[in-house]
Amino acid sequence: MTAPELCELGHIPELGVVPKKMHAWVIRKERHGPPLESYQREIVDVPEIAPDEVLVMVMAAGVNYNGVWAGLGHPLSPIDVHKRVYHIAGSDASGIVWKVGSAVKRWKVGDEVVVHCNHTCGQCHRCNGGDPMLCQEQKIWGYETPDGAFAQFTRVQAQQLVVKPKHLSWEQAGCYMLVLATAFRMLYGHPPHTLQPAMNVLVWGGSGGLGSMAIQLIKAAGSNAIAVVSTEERGKWCMEIGARAYINRTKFNCWGQLPSTKDRVPYSAYLKEVQRFGKAIWEITGKGIDPDIVFEHPGEQTFPVSAYVCRRGGMVVFCAGTTGFNLTFDAAYVWMRQKRLQGSHFATLMQADAANHSVMDGRVLPCMSEVFEFDAIPKAHDLMWKNQHPSGNMALLVNAPATGLRNLEETRQFAVAS
Numbered sequence: 001m002t003a004p005e006l007c008e009l010g011h012i013p014e015l016g017v018v019p020k021k022m023h024a025w026v027i028r029k030e031r032h033g034p035p036l037e038s039y040q041r042e043i044v045d046v047p048e049i050a051p052d053e054v055l056v057m058v059m060a061a062g063v064n065y066n067g068v069w070a071g072l073g074h075p076l077s078p079i080d081v082h083k084r085v086y087h088i089a090g091s092d093a094s095g096i097v098w099k100v101g102s103a104v105k106r107w108k109v110g111d112e113v114v115v116h117c118n119h120t121c122g123q124c125h126r127c128n129g130g131d132p133m134l135c136q137e138q139k140i141w142g143y144e145t146p147d148g149a150f151a152q153f154t155r156v157q158a159q160q161l162v163v164k165p166k167h168l169s170w171e172q173a174g175c176y177m178l179v180l181a182t183a184f185r186m187l188y189g190h191p192p193h194t195l196q197p198a199m200n201v202l203v204w205g206g207s208g209g210l211g212s213m214a215i216q217l218i219k220a221a222g223s224n225a226i227a228v229v230s231t232e233e234r235g236k237w238c239m240e241i242g243a244r245a246y247i248n249r250t251k252f253n254c255w256g257q258l259p260s261t262k263d264r265v266p267y268s269a270y271l272k273e274v275q276r277f278g279k280a281i282w283e284i285t286g287k288g289i290d291p292d293i294v295f296e297h298p299g300e301q302t303f304p305v306s307a308y309v310c311r312r313g314g315m316v317v318f319c320a321g322t323t324g325f326n327l328t329f330d331a332a333y334v335w336m337r338q339k340r341l342q343g344s345h346f347a348t349l350m351q352a353d354a355a356n357h358s359v360m361d362g363r364v365l366p367c368m369s370e371v372f373e374f375d376a377i378p379k380a381h382d383l384m385w386k387n388q389h390p391s392g393n394m395a396l397l398v399n400a401p402a403t404g405l406r407n408l409e410e411t412r413q414f415a416v417a418s
């Protein structure tokens, strides 16, 4: 079969036949801004692959906050990072290996896969025996690299692939990896502060992408996840996926940057409120029992509280600053109580693969909330940007023509039947 110029969305050509062009949602520098403006549908070239790369036909993708950041061009424009004039966002995908580079040994055309987003050099000492997340060349695919998941085809390094759990639909498989592997590294990747049975972990944004994965990993480890949420509905949802309890943050008023410790009156009022929040934790854990790990990502609004409520010798592990990067905390409580403040960023293949096995054996569910058509990609990001999205992970159909299809065979049968 000769390669067609372009395939319509949902039309799957013969295995391994690569069209010249593809449909994609494209961000350009001149349109950085809210998702509904920055994302526009275009027809672009299908990417060429290098010897160590794989071309994946994207069946479904996931929504992540980095897609919001990429559109906004804040705190930086991805285009300034990778220097191509346009950016295709999307750091989660499920799909089918459609073409492999000459050096690729582990994967073959037709393999059904989930993509993880850690892009590395593959050749340095960190990548070989060290921690690949510390590679000098480390980048997040679909954010710092130009070809992400919101297109019919994407270009990934061979080491970015893991096996797709067979029982999941394309859209279930496409929506969880980024947040799951990030949560896995936050909870297991920073010894000796690793998750152990019977620990207490405070999970900010329990109903969000990261939070929902953290709650399930904590439950699977035999520990207690205490979810923080902003509505009762979200709290109840966290209980359904395994949280021990939840706290509604809207009942407290200790958010934002730490007041100056020299201004005794506002500082004391603040401290009293943080202690009230701490007592709400004790009502769950028992008097005097503070969280062993605080799973942090809102940043500026919550970090002072996280650093305060963490137990002596415990760890605040953070992977983001969604509400702002100017993190503040009362240093005295951190040094005297010998707490660890630990930054964490995505995950290695080893961690992504381990996390994926917890999905394969059914211990962790993708928590897919809602499935959006390809044309609704900007809308899904707009909901996330406004914190109006449903609990769990939103999925996006790319080449999958309908929901519920799990593999290429079922997808082809669906096409014949309809």
Ligand SMILES: NC(=O)c1ccc[n+]([C@@H]2O[C@H](COP(=O)([O-])OP(=O)(O)OC[C@H]3O[C@@H](n4cnc5c(N)ncnc54)[C@H](OP(=O)(O)O)[C@@H]3O)[C@@H](O)[C@H]2O)c1
Pocket (backbone or CB within 6 Å): 064, 065, 066, 178, 179, 182, 204, 205, 206, 207, 208, 209, 210, 211, 228, 229, 230, 231, 234, 249, 297, 298, 301, 302, 319, 320, 321, 322, 323, 344, 345, 346, 347, 384, 387, 392
């Ligand atoms: N470094 C990495 O590798 C990495 C990986 C994944 C994600 N991230 C980052 O982590 C952040 C969260 O990602 P996500 O996918 O979990 O997003 P998400 O699904 O939107 O969840 C974030 C949660 O944060 C909570 N939140 C919002 N404003 C808050 C505030 N002012 N105070 C406390 N909580 C607040 C919300 O819950 P409530 O309103 O119910 O409290 C929301 O559910 C994003 O900035 C993302 O870019 C980083």
Ligand SMILES: [Zn+2]
Pocket (backbone or CB within 6 Å): 120, 121, 122, 123, 124, 125, 126, 127, 135, 136, 137
């Ligand atoms: Zn490297």
